[in-house]
Amino acid sequence: MQSWIPLVPESASTFSWKVDALYFYLSGVTLFFSLLIGTVLIFFVIRYRRRTPYEIPRPIAGSHKLETIWTVIPFVIAMTMFAWGARVYFDQYKPPDNAIEVYVVGKQWMWKLQHATGQREINELHIPVNRKIKLIMTTEDVIHDFFVPAFRTKADVVPGRYQTLWFEATKPGRYHLFCAEYCGMNHSGMTGSVIVMEPREFDDWLSGNTGNVTPAVAGQQLYQTLGCASCHGANGEGGRGPTLEGIFGNVQQLESGGSVRVDEAYLRESITNPQAKLVAGFGPIMPTFQGQISEDQLVQLIAYIKSLHATGQTPTTAASPAPAANATPGSSPTRNIR
Amino acid sequence: MQPIESFEAPAPPKVNYINAQYGLKSWLLTKDHKRIALLYLVSITFFFFIGGLYALMIRLELLTPQGDFLQSTTYNKVFTQHGIIMIFFFLIPSIPATLGNFLIPMMIGAKDLAFPRINLLSWYIYMLGGVITIYALLAGGVDTGWTFYTPYSSTYSNSYVVATGLGIFINGFSSILTGLNFIVTIHTMRAPGMKWFRMPLFLWSHYATSLIMILGTPVIAITILLLAFERVAKVGIFNPALGGDPVLFQHLFWFYSHPAVYIMVLPSMGVISELIANFSRKNIFGYSFVAFSSIAIAVFGFLVWGHHLFVTPQSVYAGMIFSFLSFAVAIPSAIKVFNWTATLYKSSISYDTPMLYALGFIGLFTVGGMTGLFLASLAVDVHLSDTYFVVAHFHYIMVGGALMGYLGGLHYWWPKISGRMYPEGWGRFSALVIFVGFNLTFLPQFVAGYLGMPRRYHAYPPEFQVFNVLSTAGASILGFGMLIPAIYFVWSMRYGRHAEANPWHLPGLEWRTPSPPPTENFYETPIVTWDAYEFAPREEVEVVGKFRE
Numbered sequence: 001m002q003s004w005i006p007l008v009p010e011s012a013s014t015f016s017w018k019v020d021a022l023y024f025y026l027s028g029v030t031l032f033f034s035l036l037i038g039t040v041l042i043f044f045v046i047r048y049r050r051r052t053p054y055e056i057p058r059p060i061a062g063s064h065k066l067e068t069i070w071t072v073i074p075f076v077i078a079m080t081m082f083a084w085g086a087r088v089y090f091d092q093y094k095p096p097d098n099a100i101e102v103y104v105v106g107k108q109w110m111w112k113l114q115h116a117t118g119q120r121e122i123n124e125l126h127i128p129v130n131r132k133i134k135l136i137m138t139t140e141d142v143i144h145d146f147f148v149p150a151f152r153t154k155a156d157v158v159p160g161r162y163q164t165l166w167f168e169a170t171k172p173g174r175y176h177l178f179c180a181e182y183c184g185m186n187h188s189g190m191t192g193s194v195i196v197m198e199p200r201e202f203d204d205w206l207s208g209n210t211g212n213v214t215p216a217v218a219g220q221q222l223y224q225t226l227g228c229a230s231c232h233g234a235n236g237e238g239g240r241g242p243t244l245e246g247i248f249g250n251v252q253q254l255e256s257g258g259s260v261r262v263d264e265a266y267l268r269e270s271i272t273n274p275q276a277k278l279v280a281g282f283g284p285i286m287p288t289f290q291g292q293i294s295e296d297q298l299v300q301l302i303a304y305i306k307s308l309h310a311t312g313q314t315p316t317t318a319a320s321p322a323p324a325a326n327a328t329p330g331s332s333p334t335r336n337i338r
Numbered sequence: 339m340q341p342i343e344s345f346e347a348p349a350p351p352k353v354n355y356i357n358a359q360y361g362l363k364s365w366l367l368t369k370d371h372k373r374i375a376l377l378y379l380v381s382i383t384f385f386f387f388i389g390g391l392y393a394l395m396i397r398l399e400l401l402t403p404q405g406d407f408l409q410s411t412t413y414n415k416v417f418t419q420h421g422i423i424m425i426f427f428f429l430i431p432s433i434p435a436t437l438g439n440f441l442i443p444m445m446i447g448a449k450d451l452a453f454p455r456i457n458l459l460s461w462y463i464y465m466l467g468g469v470i471t472i473y474a475l476l477a478g479g480v481d482t483g484w485t486f487y488t489p490y491s492s493t494y495s496n497s498y499v500v501a502t503g504l505g506i507f508i509n510g511f512s513s514i515l516t517g518l519n520f521i522v523t524i525h526t527m528r529a530p531g532m533k534w535f536r537m538p539l540f541l542w543s544h545y546a547t548s549l550i551m552i553l554g555t556p557v558i559a560i561t562i563l564l565l566a567f568e569r570v571a572k573v574g575i576f577n578p579a580l581g582g583d584p585v586l587f588q589h590l591f592w593f594y595s596h597p598a599v600y601i602m603v604l605p606s607m608g609v610i611s612e613l614i615a616n617f618s619r620k621n622i623f624g625y626s627f628v629a630f631s632s633i634a635i636a637v638f639g640f641l642v643w644g645h646h647l648f649v650t651p652q653s654v655y656a657g658m659i660f661s662f663l664s665f666a667v668a669i670p671s672a673i674k675v676f677n678w679t680a681t682l683y684k685s686s687i688s689y690d691t692p693m694l695y696a697l698g699f700i701g702l703f704t705v706g707g708m709t710g711l712f713l714a715s716l717a718v719d720v721h722l723s724d725t726y727f728v729v730a731h732f733h734y735i736m737v738g739g740a741l742m743g744y745l746g747g748l749h750y751w752w753p754k755i756s757g758r759m760y761p762e763g764w765g766r767f768s769a770l771v772i773f774v775g776f777n778l779t780f781l782p783q784f785v786a787g788y789l790g791m792p793r794r795y796h797a798y799p800p801e802f803q804v805f806n807v808l809s810t811a812g813a814s815i816l817g818f819g820m821l822i823p824a825i826y827f828v829w830s831m832r833y834g835r836h837a838e839a840n841p842w843h844l845p846g847l848e849w850r851t852p853s854p855p856p857t858e859n860f861y862e863t864p865i866v867t868w869d870a871y872e873f874a875p876r877e878e879v880e881v882v883g884k885f886r887e
Contacts, residue, residue, distance in 0.1 A: 149790025160578025
């Protein structure tokens with residue numbers, strides 16, 4: 001335990017100082033006005049205390065001028081808070097294009113994580129410092145929430161859809177990971193750590209955890225065993241079903257009119273509820289896989305489809321340590337997605 | 339205008355509403371709004387005591403970082419039931435059903451509410467909902483959090499969700515009927531001369547509260563019904579595995595439950611307006627601004643529910659609109675605080691217990707409102723949502739706001755309600771103890787929250803212990819402070835000094851009839867020729883600034 005009481009948590013991401021700056025602004029303004037009101041109140045209470053039992057002060061009806069002043073000034077100040085908060089939120093909300101992707105599946109009461117290079121982790125996430133990380137998250141059961149106070153960010157993880165959360169750590173260390181949405185019996189035990197490492201250490205960590213197949217390879221195996229190949233082609237080149245090669249990130253015309261951009265959410269919907277948004281030119285012949293495959297398998301299938309971005313290319317076969325510090329776009333199967 | 343010592347009503351008669359009839363039946367079948375208010379007072383005090391016991395258990399558990407006092411399953415039920423009992427069975431009915439019920443007819447010069455039988459019915463509905471909820475708690479309890487988020491509540495929880503939901507569902511109708519009764523009464527039962535802008539601000543705030551009650555409560559009823567359908571009949575509404583959408587539940591839930599915060603705090607603001615004006619012998623500064631700010635809060639309060647969903651997959655643009663509107667809804671509350679403070683300028687302030695509560699309210703509500711700005715601010719809310727910062731914020735609003743108003747009002751009108759005076763010295767002492775205990779409990783939680791301590795945690799990392807020890811210490815002081823009024827109010831009913839008709843020397847209608855009042859409130863229908871809080875002749879009303887109202 002620390003011998004002094006801290007007022008802000010450790011700052012370890014690019015959001016930390018942005019959120020803290022706004023927090024200090026809010027604290028400063030609200031403290032100033034609270035103290036102002038408090039001082040005036042205490043002054044009045046002492047100055048205008050009742051001195052004789054039956055005294056009647058002169059009535060004052062009010063003042064439109066004062067009402068206008070104390071409506072407009074707080075409103076203007078509130079709008080600065082709004083605009084600043086919205087500005088930072090927009091950055092938090094919009095994931096960058098060139099982020100390292102990690103898949104996260106929450107379940108009562110643990111976090112299961114898998115790197116694009118295949119390494120699996122439970123309740124721990126190892127990431128390199130100064131690199132943008134994008135989590136693609138879902139849950140097998142109830143709503144959870146991925147919260148890292150040192151990064152000043154969190155997001156609800158909602159069943160039935162993918163939620164993304166991104167951050168860029170700025171300081172190596174081990175930080176709390178909390179589930180922040182109440183999820184049942186052992187909610188307070190659904191905690192873990194995010195371990196931020198120097199690039200070299202991270203590469204060592206990756207190479208010390210080989211032997212796992214990457215999600216894309218696992219997805220390729222599922223693609224065969226679930227019989228996807230019979231309609232979508234052995235390598236996703238298409239057939240009775242739409243072509244999957246290079247589909248991720250593209251805009252597809254729909255049978256019902258309109259179009260949709262192919263992202264994780266659309267792929268997920270098309271596997272669990274294939275009739276919802278049919279690609280133009282195809283009939284409603286695909287069976288639903290709702291309840292037949294787990295969230296982990298869904299993530300793997302989607303990772304495989306995402307890896308099919310160039311004709312004939314197959315995903316890397318084993319977890320090779322992706323050089324974290326000097327990776328160039330296109331060097332891993334999950335690059336170039338947007 | 340008569341001098342203040344002559345605001346006197348006739349000498350206390352032998353027969354009043356309390357001793358007009360005797361026997362249990364005369365109470366359980368009464369149609370007198372004052373007796374129904376007392377039925378409510380006893381019932382909500384009972385529920386407040388249960389909710390307080392749960393709070394005690396929470397604070398004891400959190401004294402140490404390990405989950406050693408309660409099992410996690412028990413702890414989850416305890417914080418859930420603390421929330422459900424305190425919100426649905428204490429705070430929402432607290433001021434409207436007791437003080438509102440007692441005073442609305444008296445303040446407008448009426449004999450009773452517009453629908454006395456419906457008023458009694460609403461108490462029976464409240465009790466039925468309460469009994470069912472108590473049954474659910476005794477049968478095994480509920481562990482979903484008072485927010486009942488799906489799909490945990492609809493599919494995964496193994497607790498008495500449907501029974502508790504049924505209790506809340508039924509209780510809602512009591513709230514709707516009370517709101518309906520108040521609106522009709524204020525529209526149709528005002529005494530001759532009691533114009534809208536002569537009404538005490540207590541009535542304006544209850545009018546605004548009633549609007550929320552009748553417009554918002556049906557939505558929570560529908561939401562609970564849909565939840566029960568999914569849980570019992572497996573109809574897919576919220577659970578994605580059945581084709582539903584869990585976030586839809588949060589939209590529906592908060593569409594009621596955010597305005598419900600204003601159901602709790604608006605009546606309290608009404609009480610504070612009464613206390614500030616009457617204990618400083620001054621008309622409220624900017625009466626019409628304070629009156630309309632209540633209506634503005636009721637209307638805008640319906641448009642901000644999405645600020646509870648900033649970390650859900652809600653669209654970023656929806657988030658921005660809700661953030662903007664949440665900042666906007668803070669303005670009418672700020673206007674009230676400024677006008678209350680301005681009222682005290684050149685006034686004559688007494689330090690009686692009710693005024694101490696009113697001053698405490700302004701302080702605590704200001705902190706609650708200011709910290710609300712942090713949570714309305716999108717990027718900061720992302721960090722703060724579901725942490726102890728939120729817990730501290732809403733306790734400042736609900737306890738610092740609603741409960742302080744309730745206690746202040748109860749002390750202020752206790753002579754009228756019971757015909758007895760409470761002991762003033764003990765009153766001031768306990769008001770002070772409650773204020774100190776409250777701040778010690780909840781101020782440290784703001785810091786713990788920003789440091790990242792999540793709410794609803796039964797065990798927590800050791801670095802948060804210092805804040806929790808402070809909180810638990812504060813809660814002990816707060817609990818002790820709450821026991822004192824409970825004891826002396828009961829004591830005063832038998833041993834308290836008899837109250838005069840107008841012990842505070844005030845011009846309001848409720849003080850122009852004996853304490854306790856006769857069953858028909860007034861011996862003859864009053865004719866109102868004065869404005870609210872008119873302590874001095876109108877010619878002397880001074881206007882500050884260039885514009886005249």
